Amino acid sequence: MAKKVILAVAGAGKTYHICHKIDPGKRNLILAFTHENIQNIQKELCDAHGCVPELTTVSTFDSFVYHHMVLPYEPSIAEHFGCPQIVSRGICTIAPPSQTIKTSKGKTIANPLYKKKDRLAHYVTMRGQYYCATLSELVLQVKKNRESLIKRVAARLNLFYDCVLIDEFQDFREYDYELIMTLAKQLNDVTLIGDYYQHSVSATNNSGKPFKKKTNDVCYDDFVSELISVGFEVDVTTLNKSRRCSVDVCQFVTSKLGINIDSCGENIGNVIWADEYATEILDDNQIVKLVYKDAALYSFRSMNWSYSKGDTMDAVCVILTDRFDNLDIANFSDNGVPVSTLNKLYVALTRSRGNLYLIKASTFKLLKEKYLKP
């Protein structure tokens, strides 16, 4: 029973590590959050082994839950909800009706379309499609007497896979996270890999468990002890050095954001405040500009902070927001900045394998007009 969590820093080579460390002769299951993650993993596997090893399966988490935990067990699901045979028609990505809605006067009232979680309609649309958003909740819900679906699904995974790896596990929230944790308890060999500080960066999942308890943020240490308490071995050393970021960039991130990140020293690059020659940087198409939001509005080569997650660039210029105008002063404090914003900044600051240019919001505002797309 090997249960491992590897906490990595940005640019430490999570994907590289996963793909090169697997035994291609074993039946590996690699799950990740997005299709982009999947493509990166497949590419890296090809680099490492010449192709995706025959017995290795790479899938998005949602697709896997649907194909391996829901579809083969539709008879149990129907029985659980006391419905006749389900004839399902695939999956849909529209959001299920929320529990409450706001009236035109701003009052919160119960949503008449909302279906309670003990009804099949909570998980399946009128047309017989599963809501993608409630798949994990469904798997956690179904049981008959003491025989829970989750238990059978865990047995299934143990039957068909020798090792289960879940990449970017900090991206999973609420029921997805709960499903992973519940499953992990019963799996023979599971490894979760992720970066605590990159949580809440992807737009779809910026709230809730496991990074919030009630309304308080869960800090790094508490998060680690929580994992240890449920039986994981937590590895914070294997991937604690960034292969991507230079020493200078790592020191800057550590001192300003209080996030421990070391550099392998493989890449050379400096942190450069570019406010004095901002136009020169903004005009240079070799340098990718990372903005907090609305990257599509600008004529220069740009990307939103959160979208840059997972990418590596040769040179980056981060355009800061108002809140970080004094990031350059020695005793900068991030007190009061939402964790999700801090994490997004962390992601943006750690994209470059070379120089990291910084431009303050106050500087950019003066030049902005010129760079707006017509």
Added chain:
Amino acid sequence: MNYIKSLHIEGFRKFSSLDVEFNEHMNILVGENEAGKSTILDALKTVLNQQYRNTDKAVLRDLFNAQMVESFYTNPSVKTLPRIYIEVELVLDPKKKSSSYFYGEAYGKRKQQDEKFGIRFECKFDEELGSGMEQSIIDGKIPYEYYSLTWTTFANRPYQMIKRPLNFISIDTTNSSTTPSFNYYNRTLFSSRYDEATRAKAKNEFRSKLEDALAATNLPPISDNRKFGIDGKKVVLETILSVYEDSIALENRGSGMESLIKTQIALDKANGLDVILMEEPENHLSFVTLRKMLQEISVQQENSQIIVATHNNMIASRLNLNNVLWITDNSVKSLAGVKNDVAEFFVRADDNAFLQLLLSKKVFLVEGATEFLLIPIFYKQQTGHTIEEDGISVISCNGISYMRYIEIAKATDKRIAVITDNDKKKDRITKADTFNKSNKLQHIFLGKTEDEWTWEACLYKENKEVLDNMITVQPGAEYKFHGEDYGFVLGKMLNNKVDVAYQMLTSGVTFAIP
């Protein structure tokens, strides 16, 4: 080891409903003509090979169960339309890549139940596609064109042959090796023998060499910008491959050799075939070749699962009758329960009537040739019908203990009348009595007293006068039998059993039946 565990059929050809459990290795399907042996093989091919996937829906006319069609005609409605449902349960190695694709609880009663590996096939009227057909259905027309055929795994995933759960080949000798069946064999062998990378490489190289070869002919172009080129779709490597042995293509060998070689190749472990279907392998084979084939099969049967449909006695007994699946109306009986020594006996005894026993409704089991000749007459005399009319066979044990046959009769609930001698042994009589008391379907008939010690003795006792007149005795001959004197006429009967029986048979005289 991957194999077919069981088959469930509803409304397919002969069967309104049928369940078959298969053995892991050897399976011999035995049944009368039309009992449904080939229907079972066909059902497996329909599911695993997606047979009929692209054929015209008119074929459904032949596939539907006649009873179901009949009951639709008596009460036509959308609900009573005939449908076909077939489920194949498999045993797969979970270590193989795609096995999880077949594993789930979407089979049978569709309730919470243990996961199994398998594929289900359904052919039914598609109500969405066929909306508007309701009136013509009520008028008693089956809308074949609006039927949909679906293949789904027990994990509720669509089944496509590319995701083959096991390597499956069918060796069919019933129709001679005309191209389609042969090509299917070659193609299957090609894909099970080589892995995907090897196949892709061969196909790729073949195509590019072919283009080079054409270029090398320096064929003048048609016009400035037009020339002939090779259409890759017309030369797909698998479709033009053939197996060669000593530079002779397999299809150019005699049909007998062809099926022997096909079988040999299929059995070879290196070719990685999990399941081999054989339909009447005895066709086109001489006695000697058949024996050779059976020898190979029985030596290599552990490598794969073999399902053979046959009429041939030797096949059934040589391959061990424990492996026989006996098909009757809507049921299949396994002979796995027959005792080992009995099965072993039939493997060794070449010339036995084991299949005849299985294929008849009722059987007279007799000691030798005399009874064999006379019983049919006596039967007709007694009942007014011939034994053929009543589906009864007479099997002569030729000295083999009838108890072995009884074992099989018990396992298959056959009605058997054994006619045997007590050989003046008291304990035989008591044994037979005990047996008869505990068995309803099998009965042992024998002389009740010591002077009725053999068939001839009984006959003579009842027909003394007629026989004394009919049988001429050579003067001076003693007609002693095993050194004992039974009188001249009975003595001659005992010494010339077959001749006398034949004389009685052709005499036209009506005899009293013992």
